[in-house]
Amino acid sequence: MKHSKKFFSRLYMILVLAFFYLPILYTVVFSFNSGRSLTRFDGFSLRWYEKMFNDSSMMNAIFYTIIIALLATAISTVVGTIAAIGLSNSKKLVRGVMEQVNNLPLTNPDIVTAIGLLMFFSMLGIRKGFTTMLLAHVMFCIPYVMLSVMPKLRSLDPNLADAALDLGATPWQALTKVIVPQIMPGIVSGALVAFTMSFDDFIISYFVTGNGVNNISILVYSMSKRVNPSINALSTLIVLIITVVLVLINVIPLMKERREKKRMAREQEEFSATE
Amino acid sequence: MKQFRNMALPYIVWSVIMIILPMLLIVMYAFTEKGNDVLTFKVTLNNFIRFFSDPIFLDVLKRSLWVAVITTVMCLLLGYPVAYMIAQTSGRKKVMLVLLITIPMWINMLVRTYAWVGILQDKGLINTILGFFGLGPITLIYTDFAVILGMVYNFIPFMILQIYTSLSKMDKSYLEAASDLGANKLQSFLNITLPLSLPGVLSGITLVFLPAVSSFFIPKMLGGGQYVLIGNVIESQFLTSGNWNFGSAISLIMAVIIMISLYITKKVDKTGQSEGGK
Numbered sequence: 326m327k328h329s330k331k332f333f334s335r336l337y338m339i340l341v342l343a344f345f346y347l348p349i350l351y352t353v354v355f356s357f358n359s360g361r362s363l364t365r366f367d368g369f370s371l372r373w374y375e376k377m378f379n380d381s382s383m384m385n386a387i388f389y390t391i392i393i394a395l396l397a398t399a400i401s402t403v404v405g406t407i408a409a410i411g412l413s414n415s416k417k418l419v420r421g422v423m424e425q426v427n428n429l430p431l432t433n434p435d436i437v438t439a440i441g442l443l444m445f446f447s448m449l450g451i452r453k454g455f456t457t458m459l460l461a462h463v464m465f466c467i468p469y470v471m472l473s474v475m476p477k478l479r480s481l482d483p484n485l486a487d488a489a490l491d492l493g494a495t496p497w498q499a500l501t502k503v504i505v506p507q508i509m510p511g512i513v514s515g516a517l518v519a520f521t522m523s524f525d526d527f528i529i530s531y532f533v534t535g536n537g538v539n540n541i542s543i544l545v546y547s548m549s550k551r552v553n554p555s556i557n558a559l560s561t562l563i564v565l566i567i568t569v570v571l572v573l574i575n576v577i578p579l580m581k582e583r584r585e586k587k588r589m590a591r592e593q594e595e596f597s598a599t600e
Numbered sequence: 601m602k603q604f605r606n607m608a609l610p611y612i613v614w615s616v617i618m619i620i621l622p623m624l625l626i627v628m629y630a631f632t633e634k635g636n637d638v639l640t641f642k643v644t645l646n647n648f649i650r651f652f653s654d655p656i657f658l659d660v661l662k663r664s665l666w667v668a669v670i671t672t673v674m675c676l677l678l679g680y681p682v683a684y685m686i687a688q689t690s691g692r693k694k695v696m697l698v699l700l701i702t703i704p705m706w707i708n709m710l711v712r713t714y715a716w717v718g719i720l721q722d723k724g725l726i727n728t729i730l731g732f733f734g735l736g737p738i739t740l741i742y743t744d745f746a747v748i749l750g751m752v753y754n755f756i757p758f759m760i761l762q763i764y765t766s767l768s769k770m771d772k773s774y775l776e777a778a779s780d781l782g783a784n785k786l787q788s789f790l791n792i793t794l795p796l797s798l799p800g801v802l803s804g805i806t807l808v809f810l811p812a813v814s815s816f817f818i819p820k821m822l823g824g825g826q827y828v829l830i831g832n833v834i835e836s837q838f839l840t841s842g843n844w845n846f847g848s849a850i851s852l853i854m855a856v857i858i859m860i861s862l863y864i865t866k867k868v869d870k871t872g873q874s875e876g877g878k
Contacts, residue, residue, distance in 0.1 A: 334681075334685050337682075338682065338685055338697075341682050342700060344753070345700070345704050345753075346704070347719075348712060348715035348716055348719060349704065349707065349712065351715055351718060351719055352714070352715040352718075355718060363717065363718030363721060364721045364724045364725070364728075404610070404614070405611075407610070407611070408607065408610070408611030408612075410604050410607050410608075411604055411605060411606065411607030411608025411609065412608045412611075414604045414605045414607075414608075415605050415608050419612075423608070423611075423612065423615070426620065427615070427619075429619050429623065432810075432862070433623075433855065434810060434811065434813070434854065434855070434858065435811075436814050436816065436831055436834055436835070436851065437626065437851050437854070437855055438622070440626065440844075440847060440848065440851055441622025441623055441625055441626050442618075442622050443838060444622065444625045444626070444844060444848075445618075445621055445622040445625055448625065460618070464618045464619065486604075496604070500604070521706060524708075525706075525708050525709065527710055527817065528816075528817075532838065532839070541708060541711075542708055542709075542710045545708070545710040545711055545714055546710055546817055546820075546821075549710070549821055556711075559711075560711040560714065560715070563708055564707055567703070567706045567707050568703070571699070571703060571706060575699065
């Protein structure tokens with residue numbers, strides 16, 4: 326009885342994971358298909374990769390996706406961190422109101438945020454394209470950065486900055502040498518979230534962009550109307566990059582930990598040797 | 601640390617311009633219609649009247665809500681056992697399983713949705729497998745089934761992770777106490793585990809229902825050009841027919857529906873918590 330229960334729960338987990346990964350695997354396999362079909366595998370070939378790398382619209386989309394994600398991450402991390410530090414020292418009323426405002430882009434459906442920005446940019450007469458897309462991405466990335474920096478600031482000892490100031494540090498020094506290092510983990514994870522949000526965004530980008538500036542999501546959406554196996558090649562590339570990054574993020578701390586342990590063990594040895 | 605207070609000022613100005621102003625524009629457009637001149641706007645309720653008096657739009661609204669509710673229920677029913685099983689494991693296995701659930705979320709949603717286009721074709725993977733058993737082929741692509749499948753596929757990780765988080769916060773000694781007091785497994789699940797995981801369930805429901813009700817690329821990719829949900833209507837009002845007033849009114853209606861459902865979930869959450877505190 327107990328065995329069969331364990332068997333069923335294991336089987337269910339395997340089925341769910343298959344449901345998660347089968348489509349991804351399917352895409353990877355068919356990116357090497359020599360034929361055009363999405364359902365029949367005709368043989369191995371790299372022609373869709375060749376086609377992707379020679380397709381200027383695909384290369385442009387990849388370029389814009391990366392550039393915008395990097396810029397939006399950099400800007401929103403700096404602005405978000407500064408704003409979070411400012412707000413954590415503001416009056417309760419200001420802080421409460423701003424937290425509500427910040428929640429708007431997070432709780433509103435993307436499509437609502439998107440049309441709001443679309444009408445706003447057109448009211449100002451800003452040409453749709455790179456600028457509008459970057460502004461929009463900065464706008465929806467900042468709340469994510471603040472969301473991960475704020476808790477770190479809350480757990481910070483408020484006397485710390487005062488102590489630094491009393492000891493003769495300038496406010497700038499207190500900020501960069503005392504506060505920022507303490508909240509660094511929050512800043513880093515905020516930046517990571519901002520990057521992935523920008524990298525994967527479709528709905529907001531789709532509404533605010535124009536004049537030939539596309540990102541990967543928009544490209545996949547517009548290409549998917551016709552059968553186009555180059556999308557599979559592009560998808561495989563993305564899957565590969567994401568997997569490598571995720572494995573690195575998860576493995577590097579483990580390796581660091583191990584190295585740290587080794588170093589400590591070595592120091593211990595040296596210490597006992599000198600004794 | 602009052603000297604740092606001014607650091608919030610630039611962002612306050614920015615968010616008034618970039619967050620609040622666009623929202624006000626939606627409200628403004630929804631309650632006006634274009635006059636004969638470009639600059640003369642008339643205040644009106646016509647956009648809302650048009651929506652609620654047209655059976656086509658009401659059908660679209662009904663179908664959007666139906667699809668979103670089914671998707672949410674499916675995510676809950678399929679996701680809860682997964683979250684429960686992960687919470688039961690420990691150590692490296694737990695970390696691995698959480699990572700395996702998280703990885704697909706990092707991969708572009710459009711890319712993952714597009715993968716299903718091939719699988720669901722009449723000669724695709726599923727029908728080929730059915731063919732081995734002498735079944736099918738059944739039409740899968742461009743049906744309600746395909747759309748709901750695509751939504752469940754995209755949104756179920758949110759549900760699993762929310763429930764898992766609240767389950768792993770649970771104090772295991774409650775379960776020991778229950779079994780000491782003679783409760784069987786089912787009783788202790790229904791009376792302890794389920795109520796304690798309610799906050800996770802509710803935030804999971806929010807995180808699934810919200811994108812499901814407003815989604816427009818999943819119905820387009822897996823439901824075909826004829827499959828219209830409320831998100832598709834908004835898209836076409838803005839990007840093809842160019843009626844921003846009507847489009848704004850529809851998105852306002854959608855936003856109100858979402859706000860109501862958020863309010864209900866919060867209410868349920870509060871009553872659940874106060875009962876748990878007794």
